[in-house]
Amino acid sequence: MLGTLALGLLTAVAPVQQMDTTFAVGGSDRLELHNMEGEIRVTGWNRNDVRISADIDDEDGYLSLNKSGSTIKVKTKWKYGPSNVDFVISVPKSMALNLHGVSTDVYLEDVGGEVTVETIEGEIGVRGGNGRINVHTVEGEIVIRDARGTIRASTAEDDITITNAVGEIFAETFEGDIILDDVDSRQVQGSTLDGDIHYNGTVHDGGRYRLTTHDGDVRMVIPANANATVVVASVDGDFETDFPIEVKDYHGGHRLSFVLGSGKAQAELETFDGSIQLVRQ
Amino acid sequence: MHDEWTERLSEYLDGALGWDDQARLEAHLDDCAKCTATLSGLRQVVARADGLEDQPPTRELWSGIVERIEAESRAGQSRAGGDVVDIRGRAGVRNELRPWQRRLSFSVPQLAAAGIATILMSAGAAWIALSSQGDGSELASAGGPDAGLVANQAPRIVAPPSVTLTGTDLPLITKYETAIEDLEEALRVGEGNLEPETVATLRHSLAVIDRAINEAREALAADPGSAYLNTHLANTMRRKMDLLRYANYFATAQS
Numbered sequence: 001m002l003g004t005l006a007l008g009l010l011t012a013v014a015p016v017q018q019m020d021t022t023f024a025v026g027g028s029d030r031l032e033l034h035n036m037e038g039e040i041r042v043t044g045w046n047r048n049d050v051r052i053s054a055d056i057d058d059e060d061g062y063l064s065l066n067k068s069g070s071t072i073k074v075k076t077k078w079k080y081g082p083s084n085v086d087f088v089i090s091v092p093k094s095m096a097l098n099l100h101g102v103s104t105d106v107y108l109e110d111v112g113g114e115v116t117v118e119t120i121e122g123e124i125g126v127r128g129g130n131g132r133i134n135v136h137t138v139e140g141e142i143v144i145r146d147a148r149g150t151i152r153a154s155t156a157e158d159d160i161t162i163t164n165a166v167g168e169i170f171a172e173t174f175e176g177d178i179i180l181d182d183v184d185s186r187q188v189q190g191s192t193l194d195g196d197i198h199y200n201g202t203v204h205d206g207g208r209y210r211l212t213t214h215d216g217d218v219r220m221v222i223p224a225n226a227n228a229t230v231v232v233a234s235v236d237g238d239f240e241t242d243f244p245i246e247v248k249d250y251h252g253g254h255r256l257s258f259v260l261g262s263g264k265a266q267a268e269l270e271t272f273d274g275s276i277q278l279v280r281q
Numbered sequence: 282m283h284d285e286w287t288e289r290l291s292e293y294l295d296g297a298l299g300w301d302d303q304a305r306l307e308a309h310l311d312d313c314a315k316c317t318a319t320l321s322g323l324r325q326v327v328a329r330a331d332g333l334e335d336q337p338p339t340r341e342l343w344s345g346i347v348e349r350i351e352a353e354s355r356a357g358q359s360r361a362g363g364d365v366v367d368i369r370g371r372a373g374v375r376n377e378l379r380p381w382q383r384r385l386s387f388s389v390p391q392l393a394a395a396g397i398a399t400i401l402m403s404a405g406a407a408w409i410a411l412s413s414q415g416d417g418s419e420l421a422s423a424g425g426p427d428a429g430l431v432a433n434q435a436p437r438i439v440a441p442p443s444v445t446l447t448g449t450d451l452p453l454i455t456k457y458e459t460a461i462e463d464l465e466e467a468l469r470v471g472e473g474n475l476e477p478e479t480v481a482t483l484r485h486s487l488a489v490i491d492r493a494i495n496e497a498r499e500a501l502a503a504d505p506g507s508a509y510l511n512t513h514l515a516n517t518m519r520r521k522m523d524l525l526r527y528a529n530y531f532a533t534a535q536s
Contacts, residue, residue: 103476120479120531134285138527139482152285156486156524174486174524193493193517214493214517233509235500254509272496272513 017056019063025050025072030096031089033074036082037103044093044110044128051090058083071098094130105140114149123158141176159195177216185209192216196274200281203228205264212270219277220269227261230278233270241278286313287523290320318456457518464525471532483528490521 025048033040038057052074054063060079065072076085082102091097093112101119107126108115114131117124123140126133129147141158144151150168153160159176162169168187171178178190183201188209190197196216203209203226211218217237222228224243232239233255243260250256269276286309292298293306310317472480497514504510 121476121482138479138486138531156527157482172520174520175489191520193520194489212516214496214513233513235510254504254507270509270513272493272500 017059017061018054019056020051020053021065022049022051024048025092025095026070027092027094028070029067030071030098031074031091032071032098032100033087033089034100035076035085035087035104036101038085038087038101038105040087040089040099040101040104040106042087042089042091042097042099042106042108042111044095044112045090046093047090048092049090050092050095053088055086056083057085061085093128096131106135124153160190178211203265203267205262207265209265209267210270211268213274214272215274216271217274217276218269218271219279220267221279221281222267224280225261226265227263228265228267229257229259229263230267230269231255231257232276232278233268234272234274234276236273237271238275239278240275242280243278286310286316287319290316293320453515454518457515457522460522461518461525464522464529467529468525468532471529474532475528479531483524486524487521490517490524493517494521 027048031042031050050072052063052065056062056076058078061083062077063085064075064077067073076082091111093110095111096114097108097111098116099106099118101122103121104119105122106117106119106124108117108129109127111126111128112130115126115129115133115135117126117135118137119140120138121140122137124135124137124142126135126144127146129144129149129151131149133144133147133149133151133153135142135144135152136154137158138156139158140155142153142155142160144153144161144165145163147162147165148167150170151162151165152170153162154172155176156173157175158173159179160171160173161179161181162171162183163179163181165180165182166184169180169183169185169189171180171190173192173195175194176192177195178192178197180188180190180197180199180201183199185201186204186207188199188201188207188211190199190211191213193214194216195213196219197211197213198219198221199209199211200221203222205227207228209220209228211220230245235254239256245258245260247256248258269278286306289298289302289306293303298306310320468483472483475483494514494517497510497517501507501510501514
């Protein structure tokens with residue numbers, strides 16, 4: 001339907017070009033967007049249309065839209081070099097999104113399909129998402145809420161916050177905190193090197209929960225009736241708990257383990273230099 | 282950092298992947314030399330770690346345990362009734378303990394250092410519950426069904442390690458070092474394709490990782506038999522390798 005469409009923008013004298021287009025999409029169509037610099041805002045709506053509005057901060061820039069199979073591809077193009085483009089996009093709620101940037105902030109609201117976001121310098125905010133949710137940046141904060149599915153989030157130098165999420169979570173940063181709050185998950189891996197990790201959520205029998213940092217605190221808040229085999233490791237830190245525990249085993253000079261209830265879940269809490277807290281909800 | 286299978290190799294080794302994922306990963310291994318090499322390295326680490334015996338506790342740490350428990354005891358006896366221990370946390374994260382849920386706080390090395398810690402941890406819990414609740418009949422409801430019920434458990438003292446490893450003895454770590462050198466060289470060549478701010482961020486993150494690696498190495502030198510420290514060092518080096526790969530990927534993509 002879209003075929004190959006190049007939208008050369010005609011306003012020669014204006015420093016900022018604007019484009020706005022709306023087109024119908026099928027139920028299985030996906031949106032793929034590349035924006036080198038600027039912002040991408042996507043909101044889910046209850047229509048089978050995609051609306052793309054863009055402010056282009058360069059008179060020689062334009063957008064390339066084409067459709068290949070079920071994938072609608074949008075790219076920013078430049079005659080001389082990339083400039084800032086701010087996108088505001090509306091999509092059907094269930095539409096899968098594949099968004100890429102370099103110096104680009106990405107914000108998604110009320111989306112209900114699979115999500116992939118990759119940027120280098122930029123923050124990422126996602127409200128919603130269902131299925132595979134992959135968000136990665138190098139420098140920028142990541143905030144995800146109300147997501148359902150398998151969440152993979154990584155940044156090099158900032159915090160990751162995931163709230164009200166259901167599904168597996170893999171969160172990784174090098175310098176920043178990881179906050180996992182109101183989480184219902186059978187598998188959680190949170191890892192940072194210089195930052196704290198907080199987990200407040202469920203512990204399912206058979207579940208696996210691994211929270212590790214090098215220089216920071218680990219705090220896990222779980223139900224009082226949780227069944228988990230817990231391994232705690234620290235080189236130079238304290239362990240605090242309000243669970244009545246019986247230390248079952250110790251390993252080397254830095255790890256110990258104990259069992260809560262039937263011990264059917266596995267929890268590993270590690271910090272090289274920091275405190276560890278295991279707290280009842 | 283982005284190869285979804287790389288971070289699931291340990292699950293594969295643990296047999297924790299479902300049938301579908303296992304089949305997909307094995308198909309991926311047929312085409313991915315890096316994942317195959319990483320998996321081989323992980324298998325070596327597991328084999329070596331399985332051969333490790335935990336080290337016995339050092340006697341010096343025992344006095345620290347006693348001092349802390351006695352200090353808790355004195356503090357508890359000086360307080361009338363139960364008090365609320367406030368562990369400050371993030372907004373939205375419940376951060377108060379119930380009055381009868383006094384916090385037990387010991388350093389992990391201290392706890393791990395003595396097998397007798399099992400007895401004292403339990404005794405400490407029992408004392409806390411008793412002193413705040415008044416009598417033992419309330420213990421079960423206050424501290425949970427198992428609180429204070431393990432005072433007769435014997436301490437477990439394990440044999441000295443039969444194998445002593447240092448971090449640099451691990452083949453995986455040697456491989457990581459080689460890979461990291463190559464990736465660092467590649468980044469030096471390609472970083473001109475990245476924005477200066479991005480390069481600064483990457484350099485900063487790499488410095489954070491290097492600091493962690495150095496600290497892990499120092500700790501490992503003092504405690505070479507620690508499986509935790511070996512694993513921690515290997516994981517931290519892997520993360521450096523992942524970041525360098527990621528940086529090189531983007532440097533190449535921008536060229």
